[in-house]
Amino acid sequence: MFLFLSAILCDSLVCILVSDSPVQILGLGVGINYGQIANNLPSPSRVSYLLRSLNISRVKLYDADPNVLVAFSNTNVDFIIGLGNEYLQNMTDPIKAQNWVLQRVQPHLPQTRITSITVGNEVFKTNDHQLWSYLLLAMQTVYNTLVDLGLDKQVTVTTAHSLDILSVSYPPSAGAFRQDLGEYLHAILNFHAQIKSPFLINAYPYFAYKDKPNEVPLDYVLFQPNQGTVDPITNLIYDNMLYAQVDAVYSAIKAMGHTDIEVRVSETGWPSKGDENEVGATPENAGLYNENLLKRIEEKQGTPGKPNVPIDIYVFALFNENLKPGPASERNYGLYYPDGTPVYNIGVQGYLPELVYSSPGTKNALSVSSALLILVFAYLISA
Numbered sequence: 001m002f003l004f005l006s007a008i009l010c011d012s013l014v015c016i017l018v019s020d021s022p023v024q025i026l027g028l029g030v031g032i033n034y035g036q037i038a039n040n041l042p043s044p045s046r047v048s049y050l051l052r053s054l055n056i057s058r059v060k061l062y063d064a065d066p067n068v069l070v071a072f073s074n075t076n077v078d079f080i081i082g083l084g085n086e087y088l089q090n091m092t093d094p095i096k097a098q099n100w101v102l103q104r105v106q107p108h109l110p111q112t113r114i115t116s117i118t119v120g121n122e123v124f125k126t127n128d129h130q131l132w133s134y135l136l137l138a139m140q141t142v143y144n145t146l147v148d149l150g151l152d153k154q155v156t157v158t159t160a161h162s163l164d165i166l167s168v169s170y171p172p173s174a175g176a177f178r179q180d181l182g183e184y185l186h187a188i189l190n191f192h193a194q195i196k197s198p199f200l201i202n203a204y205p206y207f208a209y210k211d212k213p214n215e216v217p218l219d220y221v222l223f224q225p226n227q228g229t230v231d232p233i234t235n236l237i238y239d240n241m242l243y244a245q246v247d248a249v250y251s252a253i254k255a256m257g258h259t260d261i262e263v264r265v266s267e268t269g270w271p272s273k274g275d276e277n278e279v280g281a282t283p284e285n286a287g288l289y290n291e292n293l294l295k296r297i298e299e300k301q302g303t304p305g306k307p308n309v310p311i312d313i314y315v316f317a318l319f320n321e322n323l324k325p326g327p328a329s330e331r332n333y334g335l336y337y338p339d340g341t342p343v344y345n346i347g348v349q350g351y352l353p354e355l356v357y358s359s360p361g362t363k364n365a366l367s368v369s370s371a372l373l374i375l376v377f378a379y380l381i382s383a
């Protein structure tokens, strides 16, 4: 199927003319992480166009950037927004939590579809034990605020963990949480069960491959055809590492007495470039990882342990982020360069409108509208 789009996008300074351009539509059920640690990214209104051309309707932010949330108002895009770790202490205070929700969340509802707030990101990856102890209380306080404001049915509360919270990840049936996190995670799991919110993990088979390229088969981590591994306890066959990681988390949760919490993948991805010692960080591998992952998402696959629960995944990330610290791979997880060209081909073509026109006269003519006027003529031509 191809979608032909013509559009004129105008904001206060510029108009964007988009001529008929064929865009392949895959109807992706995938979500995407829209990280913004960069100084060269396109404006949120252009990004909203790119995402709609990709038919991506689930986006995860690391903050509650009002520029993004406003640019996506009256779109069908669902947002997970984030409270950074630096907010946790304040969010344990009901007054500050309420102020944050009133100022950063409520004004965008319902015209922007905010469905979830992640309170903190990979908190247990830090060695800040005080932060660990704030996490649950901050989640509870933000949740209670949503209840008070009558927003808890539309916006849920969770947090995202790195896989470092596991002490055992293989075989999946033996998955277990680190002992030093036991009391924290036990209480957090009870909270998830109580409010029926998902348990989020950031899972990167790439890290396992990079650390042991001679032991971890590349095909197994890239979802390529391979003989897979068998869990000796359940006899379930795993043909890729990501599913094994997800099921290991399910096992760890079960070991704490819960079978009532869904595990979702809030981040996964593969870098297209890395430092010399970052084995496997190539555009070919990144392309295979993401293309194969998208196919499985489209097929609504579940993991071997949860075959009836389609994997729920947010790919990391939309753009390469040039200001991210750390090894070169950190700045090269994007599906797109900031100019909207794809870093590699994953069988999906998106469209980032060019800025082609700028005129003060246009500004006056169009200032009757609010900040952004979008005219989209979409003709769907089915195959």
Ligand SMILES: *[C@@H]1O[C@H](CO)[C@@H](O)[C@H](O)[C@H]1NC(C)=O
Binding pocket: 003, 025, 026, 027, 028, 029, 055, 057
């Ligand atoms: C976009 O994707 C959704 C599923 O996420 C699908 O139902 C819809 O038909 C797709 N739209 C187009 C134009 O392909």
Ligand SMILES: *[C@@H]1O[C@H](CO)[C@@H](O)[C@H](O)[C@H]1NC(C)=O
Binding pocket: 086, 087, 090, 096
């Ligand atoms: C936390 O609250 C204090 C006091 O109101 C404020 O000064 C500080 O900026 C807040 N921290 C964050 C990260 O918002």
